[in-house]
Amino acid sequence: MKLHCFERTFFHSSSSLTPIQLPSPMETHLWYVKPSEVKSGSLLNQYLDILPPCERENVLQMRGEELRKSALLARALVRTTIARYQINSHSNPRSLKFRKNLHGKPEVQWQFRDDQHPPPLHFNISHTTSLVACGVTTNAQIGIDVEEKHRSIKHNILSFARRYFSKHEVQFLAAISDPQVQRMEFIKLWTLKEAYVKALGKGFSGAPFKTFTIRFKGVMEGGFITLEDLSPKASEIVVDSFDDPADLTSNWQFSLLELANSHYAAICTEKHGAGSGKRNAPGKLTVWKTVPFLEDECVSGTAAVKIICGVQ
Amino acid sequence: MASFTASHVSFSAVPCSFKQNQVSNSRIASLSFSGKGFSSRKLPVLRFRVACAAKPETVNKVIEIVKKQLALPEDRDVSGESTFATLGADSLDTVEIVMGLEEEFGISVEEESAQSIATVQDAADLIEKLLEK
Numbered sequence: 001m002k003l004h005c006f007e008r009t010f011f012h013s014s015s016s017l018t019p020i021q022l023p024s025p026m027e028t029h030l031w032y033v034k035p036s037e038v039k040s041g042s043l044l045n046q047y048l049d050i051l052p053p054c055e056r057e058n059v060l061q062m063r064g065e066e067l068r069k070s071a072l073l074a075r076a077l078v079r080t081t082i083a084r085y086q087i088n089s090h091s092n093p094r095s096l097k098f099r100k101n102l103h104g105k106p107e108v109q110w111q112f113r114d115d116q117h118p119p120p121l122h123f124n125i126s127h128t129t130s131l132v133a134c135g136v137t138t139n140a141q142i143g144i145d146v147e148e149k150h151r152s153i154k155h156n157i158l159s160f161a162r163r164y165f166s167k168h169e170v171q172f173l174a175a176i177s178d179p180q181v182q183r184m185e186f187i188k189l190w191t192l193k194e195a196y197v198k199a200l201g202k203g204f205s206g207a208p209f210k211t212f213t214i215r216f217k218g219v220m221e222g223g224f225i226t227l228e229d230l231s232p233k234a235s236e237i238v239v240d241s242f243d244d245p246a247d248l249t250s251n252w253q254f255s256l257l258e259l260a261n262s263h264y265a266a267i268c269t270e271k272h273g274a275g276s277g278k279r280n281a282p283g284k285l286t287v288w289k290t291v292p293f294l295e296d297e298c299v300s301g302t303a304a305v306k307i308i309c310g311v312q
Numbered sequence: 313m314a315s316f317t318a319s320h321v322s323f324s325a326v327p328c329s330f331k332q333n334q335v336s337n338s339r340i341a342s343l344s345f346s347g348k349g350f351s352s353r354k355l356p357v358l359r360f361r362v363a364c365a366a367k368p369e370t371v372n373k374v375i376e377i378v379k380k381q382l383a384l385p386e387d388r389d390v391s392g393e394s395t396f397a398t399l400g401a402d403s404l405d406t407v408e409i410v411m412g413l414e415e416e417f418g419i420s421v422e423e424e425s426a427q428s429i430a431t432v433q434d435a436a437d438l439i440e441k442l443l444e445k
Contacts, residue, residue, distance in 0.1 A: 061398050062398050062400070063388065063394075063398050063399055063400065064388075064400060066400075067398075067400040128402065129400070147404065151404075153408070154380070154381055154408050154412070155408060155411055155412075160408070160411065163411060163414075164407060164411075190404060194403060194404075203427055204403065204423055204426070204427050205422075205423035205424040205426070205427045208423045
C-alpha cells in the first residue's frame with residue numbers, strides 16, 4: 001500500500017503540487033478532474049497562466065463555455081500531472097514542452113542536453129465535457145479513453161457496429177436484447193478500442209477499428225456475458241489483431257473501470273516481459289481525483305473507482 | 313491557412329467572407345494591388361480556395377448533420393471554416409458524423425480520408441470528390 005494513500009486528502013496553498021514518484025513498470029497512475037467541481041475563476045486563470053500562447057489560443061477558440069473549460073482543464077491536468085513527477089528536478093508545469101509523434105500522438109519534448117536517454121514517462125489524456133483524465137506509466141506505451149456512461153448514440157447501435165467494429169464484436173452486441181444494456185456494452189467496447197488505438201499511437205487510420213477484435217476471455221463463442229457477470233480477478237480483456245500479426249495480443253493489457261459513477265474509462269498499456277503462455281499478474285492501478293494546485297484525493301478502493309475488468 | 317490560386321475563385325462557397333468578423337480574422341491575408349495600371353484603392357478581403365470547392369448546398373447539409381450530431385443550439389454559428397474540434401466533436405462524434413454523411417450522400421469514407429477531415433469545408437469537399445467517382 002502506498003504511503004500517500006493513507007492520507008486521502010491533501011490541501012495546499014495555491015500553486016503547489018504534491019510531488020510523486022513515477023509508477024513502477026507494472027503500475028499505472030490515473031489522474032482525473034471533474035470540471036463541475038472547478039468553480040473558482042481565479043483558479044481557472046491560474047490554469048490559463050501556465051499554458052503557452054498557442055495552447056491558450058486553442059482553448060479560447062473552443063465554441064462554448066463548457067468546451068473551453070474542459071479544454072483548459074485538459075491542458076492544465078496534463079501539465080500539472082507530469083510536473084508532479086519532477087523528472088530531473090523539473091517541477092514547473094509551465095516549462096514543459098510538447099510535440100506530436102509521426103502519427104500525431106502527443107508526447108513530451110524533454111529539454112535535456114543528453115537527448116539520447118529521454119525519461120521513461122509516458123502519458124495519454126482523454127476528455128469529455130464532464131471529466132478529464134490523464135494516465136501515466138513508466139516505460140510502457142499507454143492509451144486511455146473516457147466516455148459518459150449515459151452518452152446517447154445517434155445511430156442504431158448494430159448499424160454502427162456493422163460499419164466500424166469487427167464481426168466478432170457485432171455478434172457480441174447483437175446477442176444483447178435489452179437496448180439499454182446493449183448501448184452500455186457498446187460504449188465500453190468503444191472506449192477499449194479507442195484506448196488500444198491511442199496506445200498504439202498510429203492514429204485512427206493506423207489501426208482501423210474493423211481490423212481488430214476486443215473480447216473478454218471467458219465469453220463463450222457466440223454467447224454473451226455482460227462484463228458485470230465476469231469476476232474482475234478471473235477475467236481478462238484481450239485484443240486480436242487481424243492486420244498486424246506482429247502486434248501480438250500478449251503485448252497489451254487492458255483495464256476497464258467506472259469512474260465517479262458517471263463515466264467508463266478504458267486503459268491500455270504495453271506489457272513487458274510477457275512470456276508466451278505465461279499468465280501475467282494484472283497490473284496495479286492507482287487513481288487520484290484532483291483539482292490541480294488545490295486538492296488531490298487518492299480514490300483507489302473507494303466507490304469512485306469501480307473496476308469492471310483487468311486490474312487490481 | 314487559405315491557399316491561393318489565380319485559376320479559380322469561388323465566391324459561392326464563402327458568402328461569410330464579407331462579414332465584419334471575417335475581415336478581422338488574422339488568418340485571412342488581404343490582397344491589394346497597387347502600382348502602375350491599378351487604382352490605389354484596396355480590394356475587399358477575399359478567401360480563395362483551390363479549384364473545386366464544394367457547393368454551398370453540400371456545405372449546408374454537412375452543417376445540418378454536424379449540428380444535429382453535436383446537439384448544437386440553432387443559433388450557434390457554424391460555417392465551412394468551423395473545425396470539428398472547436399465545435400466539441402470527440403472521436404465518437406466524428407465517426408458518427410462521417411457515418412451520417414455516408415448515409416446522407418450514399419458514399420463510403422475510408423479511415424485515412426476521415427482522419428484528414430478537420431473542418432466542415434474539408435468534409436464537404438471530400439463528399440463531392442467521392443460523388444464525382
